[in-house]
Amino acid sequence: MLQNKKEFSEKLEKETEIVEYRPGEKMTDRTKSGKIRPWRQKKTENVKYSEYLEILKFKKAYNVRTCAETLNFAVDQNGEKKLYQVWFCKSRLCPMCSWRRALKTSAELEKVLSAAVTEYPNSQFLFLTLTIRNVTGDKLKWTLKRLTDAFHKMMKYKKIKYVQGYVRSTEVTVNESDGSYHPHLHVLLMVTPKYFSNGYITQDEWTELWKKALKIDYRPVVNIKKIHDKKGKGSLKSAALETAKYQTKSKNYLNDDVDDHVNLERLKILEDALKGTRQFGYGGVLKEIVNKLKLPDEDDLVHVDGETDEGNQKKVKIIMATFDYTKMDYFYRK
Ligand SMILES: [Zn+2]
Incomplete structure (x- = not known):
């Protein structure tokens, strides 16, 4: 029974794939589990x-507008x-590129x-969130630099000698009620x-260390x-996802519920503040x-799910889908 069910769903999956591809028709692209990408x-965003x-x-x-306009898929013998x-524009705040980047980063981080x-079966993992008071837009760029500088300084403190490695990511959220910015760090x-x-550090002590590194007069x-369930990898995986998420959500500057001028002002501030910054950094043994x-190449936003082109699948043809700007959807080329 089970075997039959499996065979049936496999057959169905294959059939769906083939049926879904009709030249001139709307494109659908599904993950292995059937979720629509x-x-x-x-692209609309x-x-x-x-x-x-x-x-x-x-x-x-102009370049940004042409991002992912044409998608080329390779079809194998099955x-x-x-x-x-x-072609991806790779602009930092491009919603298309941010999506691809987040997929790629989380797949890499999992690896x-x-x-x-x-390699280090006895090591443990902790999830650390480091914040600072909200700032106005004009101070965002400077504050982001201040956060990363303070972080590197803190990692050198003697007290945290039992930290072997880390992954750090920067996130900026926008406070909807007063329009202030909340830059913070997620660290695994x-x-x-x-x-x-021998060297346990309480939340109070972490707070003091962070306060000292930031040179601020408030807490x-x-x-x-602590991340439990290391063997099951469930919590570790969700902490990895949390670390690898977007630098800033597109909702912060493409919000349909606010006036265009609000979005425009935020976009300008975020573009300027995030330009040239690194969202992601590894340290210690994790860097090794x-x-x-x-x-894979940092710039490759095509192969984001940990897969590569190689393998035993043979490409039998290439199918193409292009974005139609009047219908606002992707269609297979005729
Ligand atoms: Zn893009």
Whole structure:
């Protein structure tokens, strides 16, 4: 019975793939588990983003608009299609590129963490959130730099000698009620067992360390929690996802519920503040693992799910889908 059911769903999946591809018709692209990939939604947001950039007179506006306009899929002998070639604009705040980047980062992070767990089976993981008081737009860029500088300074403190490695990411949220910006850091810490026996740091102590590194006269909000269930990888995986998420959500500057001028002002501030910053950074043994794993090219936003082009699948044809700007959807080429 079970076998039949499995065969049936496999057959169904293959048939769906083939039926879904009809030249001239609407494109659908599904993950292995059947979830529809949000190409249309991301491209629609990308169009709005490019229109805003044009109003703000950013030179890249035109390039951004052509981001992921044409999707090339390779189809193998079983009729399965896989993303093959796409041009992405790689603009930091492009909703399309941010989506691809987040997928890529979380797949990579999962790989790095699973290698870390294998290589250092006794290590533990903690999730640390470091914040600072909200700032106005004009201080955002400077505050982001201040956060990363303070973080690097804090990591050198003697008290945290049992931290073996870390992954740090920056996030900026916008406070809807007063329009202030909330930049903060998410850090996944990898510690030796001695952290718990010889060098345990309480949340109060982390707060003091962060306060000292930031050189501020108030107590910043700091949160530290241990990640349990390392073997099941469930919590570790969700902490990885939390770390690898978007630098700033597109809702912060493409919000349909506010006036265009509010979105435009926020977009300008975020573009300027995030330009040239690095969202993501590895340190310690996790950095060593990253170097050893030889992860795919940072700029490759096509192969984001940990898969590569290689393998035993044979490409039998290439199918193409293009975005129709009047119908606002992707259609297969005739
Ligand atoms: Zn893009």
